[in-house]
Amino acid sequence: MRPRLPLFLALLLLALTARAATLSPTASRAELQRWFMTTQESHVADLGRPQRWVYEFLATDTRSLEALSAELVRRDYVVGALEAGPAPILRVTKVELHSPFTLVQLNKALNDLARKHGARYVGLGLAQAD
Numbered sequence: 001m002r003p004r005l006p007l008f009l010a011l012l013l014l015a016l017t018a019r020a021a022t023l024s025p026t027a028s029r030a031e032l033q034r035w036f037m038t039t040q041e042s043h044v045a046d047l048g049r050p051q052r053w054v055y056e057f058l059a060t061d062t063r064s065l066e067a068l069s070a071e072l073v074r075r076d077y078v079v080g081a082l083e084a085g086p087a088p089i090l091r092v093t094k095v096e097l098h099s100p101f102t103l104v105q106l107n108k109a110l111n112d113l114a115r116k117h118g119a120r121y122v123g124l125g126l127a128q129a130d
Contacts, residue, residue: 023035023103025107025111025121025123025124026107027104029100029101029104030100033100035100045126047098050095050097051097051098051127053093053094053125053126054080054092054093054125054126054127055092055123056089056090056121056122056124057092057119057121058122059088059119060118061088065088065119067117068113068117071117072092072113076094078093078094090119093127107124
């Protein structure tokens with residue numbers, strides 16, 4: 001029988017090695033509230049303080065994502081990655097304080113902005129711990 005890691009060590013490893021579970025940009029306020037509660041209770045992050053959030057976008061071509069990234073940079077987002085290829089992806093980050101209510105509003109705004117540039121807003125989450 002393999003020894004089990006104590007829960008707090010497993011959570012610490014999760015927090016240090018990966019983003020918190022990626023959230024759907026279409027998550028309801030109730031779903032976001034459950035995620036916030038779970039995240040707070042598991043001590044993955046203190047969501048009562050500003051966190052570095054990651055937002056992800058897809059497009060069929062890199063040009064759409066380049067235009068979108070330029071607009072996001074003007075809004076103080078930081079480009080984390082712009083990957084070309086058959087399924088180009090853009091990841092941007094921004095340190096912000098959110099609640100389930102503000103994330104619902106932001107998700108709608110980012111979805112509208114992505115569509116304006118011919119891209120899709122596909123997910124968000126907390127950035128990796130540094």
